Amino acid sequence: MPDDFERMWGDLAPVGLSRASGGYFRQPFTSPERELSAWFVEQCETRGLRVETDSYGNVVAWWDVPAATGPGVLTGSHLDSVLDGGAYDGPLGVVSALAAVDLLRSRGFVPARPIGVSVFVEEEGSRFGLACLGSRLAVGSTSWSDARSLRDRDGVALGDVVEGGSSSLLSSVGTFVELHVEQGRDLVDRGAAVGVASEIWPHGRYRFEFTGAANHAGTTRMEDRADPMLTYAFTALGANKQARLAGQRATFGRVSVEPNGTNAVPSRVTAWLDARCSSDSGLRDLVAAISGQATERAGRDGTSLAVTAESVSASVSFDPALAAAVAADHGVGDWPIIATQAGHDAGVLSAAGIPTAMLFVRNPTGVSHSPLEHAEIADCLVGVSALADTLERLTR
Amino acid sequence: MPDDFERMWGDLAPVGLSRASGGYFRQPFTSPERELSAWFVEQCETRGLRVETDSYGNVVAWWDVPAATGPGVLTGSHLDSVLDGGAYDGPLGVVSALAAVDLLRSRGFVPARPIGVSVFVEEEGSRFGLACLGSRLAVGSTSWSDARSLRDRDGVALGDVVEGGSSSLLSSVGTFVELHVEQGRDLVDRGAAVGVASEIWPHGRYRFEFTGAANHAGTTRMEDRADPMLTYAFTALGANKQARLAGQRATFGRVSVEPNGTNAVPSRVTAWLDARCSSDSGLRDLVAAISGQATERAGRDGTSLAVTAESVSASVSFDPALAAAVAADHGVGDWPIIATQAGHDAGVLSAAGIPTAMLFVRNPTGVSHSPLEHAEIADCLVGVSALADTLERLTR
Numbered sequence: 130m131p132d133d134f135e136r137m138w139g140d141l142a143p144v145g146l147s148r149a150s151g152g153y154f155r156q157p158f159t160s161p162e163r164e165l166s167a168w169f170v171e172q173c174e175t176r177g178l179r180v181e182t183d184s185y186g187n188v189v190a191w192w193d194v195p196a197a198t199g200p201g202v203l204t205g206s207h208l209d210s211v212l213d214g215g216a217y218d219g220p221l222g223v224v225s226a227l228a229a230v231d232l233l234r235s236r237g238f239v240p241a242r243p244i245g246v247s248v249f250v251e252e253e254g255s256r257f258g259l260a261c262l263g264s265r266l267a268v269g270s271t272s273w274s275d276a277r278s279l280r281d282r283d284g285v286a287l288g289d290v291v292e293g294g295s296s297s298l299l300s301s302v303g304t305f306v307e308l309h310v311e312q313g314r315d316l317v318d319r320g321a322a323v324g325v326a327s328e329i330w331p332h333g334r335y336r337f338e339f340t341g342a343a344n345h346a347g348t349t350r351m352e353d354r355a356d357p358m359l360t361y362a363f364t365a366l367g368a369n370k371q372a373r374l375a376g377q378r379a380t381f382g383r384v385s386v387e388p389n390g391t392n393a394v395p396s397r398v399t400a401w402l403d404a405r406c407s408s409d410s411g412l413r414d415l416v417a418a419i420s421g422q423a424t425e426r427a428g429r430d431g432t433s434l435a436v437t438a439e440s441v442s443a444s445v446s447f448d449p450a451l452a453a454a455v456a457a458d459h460g461v462g463d464w465p466i467i468a469t470q471a472g473h474d475a476g477v478l479s480a481a482g483i484p485t486a487m488l489f490v491r492n493p494t495g496v497s498h499s500p501l502e503h504a505e506i507a508d509c510l511v512g513v514s515a516l517a518d519t520l521e522r523l524t525r
Numbered sequence: 526m527p528d529d530f531e532r533m534w535g536d537l538a539p540v541g542l543s544r545a546s547g548g549y550f551r552q553p554f555t556s557p558e559r560e561l562s563a564w565f566v567e568q569c570e571t572r573g574l575r576v577e578t579d580s581y582g583n584v585v586a587w588w589d590v591p592a593a594t595g596p597g598v599l600t601g602s603h604l605d606s607v608l609d610g611g612a613y614d615g616p617l618g619v620v621s622a623l624a625a626v627d628l629l630r631s632r633g634f635v636p637a638r639p640i641g642v643s644v645f646v647e648e649e650g651s652r653f654g655l656a657c658l659g660s661r662l663a664v665g666s667t668s669w670s671d672a673r674s675l676r677d678r679d680g681v682a683l684g685d686v687v688e689g690g691s692s693s694l695l696s697s698v699g700t701f702v703e704l705h706v707e708q709g710r711d712l713v714d715r716g717a718a719v720g721v722a723s724e725i726w727p728h729g730r731y732r733f734e735f736t737g738a739a740n741h742a743g744t745t746r747m748e749d750r751a752d753p754m755l756t757y758a759f760t761a762l763g764a765n766k767q768a769r770l771a772g773q774r775a776t777f778g779r780v781s782v783e784p785n786g787t788n789a790v791p792s793r794v795t796a797w798l799d800a801r802c803s804s805d806s807g808l809r810d811l812v813a814a815i816s817g818q819a820t821e822r823a824g825r826d827g828t829s830l831a832v833t834a835e836s837v838s839a840s841v842s843f844d845p846a847l848a849a850a851v852a853a854d855h856g857v858g859d860w861p862i863i864a865t866q867a868g869h870d871a872g873v874l875s876a877a878g879i880p881t882a883m884l885f886v887r888n889p890t891g892v893s894h895s896p897l898e899h900a901e902i903a904d905c906l907v908g909v910s911a912l913a914d915t916l917e918r919l920t921r
Contacts, residue, residue: 150792152739152784211784211786211789212784212785212786212789213783213784213786213789213792214784214786214789253786253788254788255786258787260788311744312744313744313745313746330743332743334787342892343548343609343892343894343895343896344892344893344894344895344897345708345709345866345867345893345894345895346776346778346799346894347728347774347799347801347865347866347867347868348708348709348866348867348891348893349708349709349774349891349892349893350709350774351765351769351774352769353891356776358761358777358778358780359761359762361758362757362759362762363758363762365755365758366755366758366759366762369747369752369755372747373747373748378742378743378746378747379747380742380752380788380790381754382742382754382782382785382786382787382788382789382790383782383785383787384754384780384782384785386779386780387609388548388607388608388609388610389608389778389780390607390608390609390649390651390778390779390894391650391730391778391779391797391799392649392650392656392730392776392778392894393607393608393609393610393776393778393894393895394776394778394894395778396609396895401787403742403743403787403788405742469743469744470741470743470744471741471743471744472743495744495745496738496739496741496745497740497741497744497745498739498740498742498786498788498789498790499738499739499740499741499792500739501739
């Protein structure tokens with residue numbers, strides 16, 4: 130079984146890897162991500178799992194056994210990455226799901242309920258801007274009519290790359306379990322290889338468009354400018370300060386400048402705020418404070434500001450009884466139950482009313498969305514074992 | 526003659542025009558810029574001018590007359606634009622040069638020295654990053670061995686698009702005169718249609734690379750980050766303040782973020798400073814102050830900073846006797862002699878020891894490097910007439 134995990138992990142290692150950075154570029158419906166998706170289908174077929182896909186590119190593969198009836202237990206994650214991301218965010222949950230099925234079979238376990246393994250597309254929102262896009266479409270919390278016109282940075286619409294329309298992929302799912310690399314240092318600090326999720330912080334993406342007036346960078350006096358770069362810079366510093374003081378999170382990680390020439394005052398700076406808070410009202414207050422300061426500064430700079438919420442995900446509390454059952458009694462004591470600030474497909478399925486649990490695997494660097502993201506093989510194998518135990522408990 | 530000018534202006538109007546912004550995209554060796562260059566050669570040939578080109582793509586066309594001997598008088602400008610630039614910056618000087626030749630011929634004037642019209646490539650540095658690239662190569666102040674490996678944003682090297690190697694295009698040039706749209710409001714304030722340049726402020730382009738550590742935008746606590754966006758934002762605001770207080774210029778108009786994902790703290794922010802001052806020592810002090818503040822802030826942010834001067838142009842004082850002669854006695858009094866903060870091929874030729882003068886045509890908006898850049902036709906025709914008078918005085 131350890132061999133299975135490491136062999137599968139080795140299959141994925143070169144796909145979408147940047148030799149320059151050591152990070153991954155696995156954007157949805159690009160060649161590396163499609164290669165991973167094809168690999169997943171092949172792995173499922175090799176195991177005799179029954180593969181189903183929907184019109185959005187999501188995949189579920191069922192372990193059919195004659196004795197298994199009733200609503201199924203689904204486990205899996207995603208295969209796409211952020212731009213220049215780590216190896217573990219997503220793929221660890223997919224490979225662990227396949228390895229857990231292998232482990233259950235090697236134990237001779239026969240489930241009384243169907244077990245499925247899944248991959249949802251565009252979890253990171255790195256291409257079409259809306260995180261958990263595949264799972265949102267699968268549960269119907271985002272409609273196809275809204276999503277089909279989402280465009281990537283090259284202007285390609287989602288409707289151009291997938292057929293879209295509907296999904297019945299989750300109609301027989303009773304429970305969802307997602308295993309994921311931890312994206313902070315909570316498990317490191319607790320000295321635990323595995324943890325269970327209690328909740329996901331509310332979070333959102335907001336597009337800030339700062340508009341000024343292009344002009345010559347040499348001949349235009351400083352006092353005659355309407356430079357949107359200044360309004361943006363002030364806003365980025367202010368957002369950081371607001372979040373720091375409140376113990377929340379605010380990040381400007383993506384910026385686009387027009388015309389982006391060295392010798393021209395920009396006409397427009399577009400920047401995306403990622404904000405996360407421990408409560409829904411806290412998130413509203415944080416974004417309002419950042420927007421308010423930015424608008425006030427725009428008035429002083431002679432620029433203007435438009436703020437658009439591209440996606441907002443409310444707080445998710447995972448089923449507490451399920452979390453407690455997953456965490457309890459593993460011979461080495463209960464696993465810790467911890468909150469996360471990261472969004473996941475598990476949050477989308479939970480919000481749609483499907484009882485859901487998450488397992489986290491310790492990340493020694495605490496770093497994620499970066500080539501430095503890591504998990505030790507030994508911890509990954511504890512994760513596989515924990516996931517197999519969980520599936521066994523839920524389908525016994 | 527007015528008809529000639531307006532007809533030629535009409536030829537150029539659609540080439541490289543963005544219908545969305547009303548601005549021009551005429552980057553060197555791209556299809557619109559090559560179309561303009563071919564148009565220029567055709568216009569020269571139509572007038573019986575003898576066309577010479579060099580291995581960099583620069584063009585000079587000579588009005589050969591038997592009586593014309595000795596070093597020639599060259600006039601012209603450039604046809605490339607900044608990204609989303611105006612119609613006048615460059616092309617006004619080229620079209621005016623051709624129209625001035627037409628005007629001199631219509632006056633029956635026969636020059637005693639050769640008159641040439643010229644176009645230098647990549648004046649804006651919008652593609653390969655080094656402003657006045659064509660004229661620098663033509664006079665030899667930049668070597669081909671340094672320039673050939675300059676790369677554009679897509680990684681294409683200058684050596685891939687031009688043969689390069691040497692130029693003897695300026696060997697018979699004794700004087701250079703460049704007509705250019707004004708890029709500020711000095712002539713508007715003075716109520717003059719035309720002015721003459723006294724000097725060009727020293728100016729430079731400096732690449733600031735802020736390096737931090739990529740991480741998850743949700744799970745990473747604000748105090749655990751090394752976010753280069755913050756160091757950049759602080760630096761952009763600081764540069765503006767330093768320049769404002771000193772009456773100088775400092776602009777960050779171009780920014781590139783890696784990996785540029787909404788949900789990731791960036792690993793690197795690269796930003797280009799355009800700085801201009803009234804003295805060489807002032808420029809050194811300004812850049813040192815901005816770099817020093819940025820480095821100090823990087824220490825606090827846990828990031829690092831590398832500053833590279835991509836090009837620095839020292840102060841240029843145009844030949845005072847030539848400027849006075851060009852400005853003097855036009856029936857409506859002398860034209861004003863004014864300084865500019867904008868770099869020009871004329872500055873490069875002047876620095877290389879060629880006596881050089883510049884004529885500016887009034888710009889009612891004062892705006893440049895923008896779709897709002899403008900000159901009234903009546904002022905353009907005064908410019909053509911002034912240029913013809915100047916050529917006549919210099920070649921009588």
